[in-house]
Amino acid sequence: MIYTVECSFADPNSEADWNDFYSLEKLPALISVTGFYTSQRFKSLSDGCPVYLAVHTIDGLDVLTGQEYRQKGGGNFARWQQHITDWHRNLYSDIGLAPAVNADELLALCASSPEPLLQMGLAPLAMRAVALEKSPERRWLAKLPRRNAQLVESMTEGVHLYSPMTQQLTTSRSVSADQEE
16 A cells, blocks of 8 residues: 655754654654555645655555554654644555656656546556545556656646655565555
């Protein structure tokens, strides 16, 4: 399943420290939790959506309610909580492992339909919300070469583009049989 966490950050004075914490401490802690397989962090290039996005591949909701998750970083934002805004969490099914987005690529997300991504010549992956906020209920994601970003932004409303802030972290543990597609 795909676990997404989206938010914005309201304090420019501590935002760099928060980003360092999230990218250098929190993501490695999360990927060490049993049931986490991939983790990657992004920053939006689009308006109309939270600034930050983290995309994780996990076994399921039980991973997020477990003791190991709570001990290793789930919800470990006390120092930053007052500055975190527009916070959303969703658990999506349907696509298997989250795709790794390289430095020369962008992640495109659309909640209206796959059509805008298909019209751009991309191969969208369909996700259906199954837990947590469940909104948006459907989302499609695709990778695109960074050089095509301006074409996408001028062409399509409702498609949000994200630049990777980190490489995708992966675990050496194997994905359970029901996760493989």
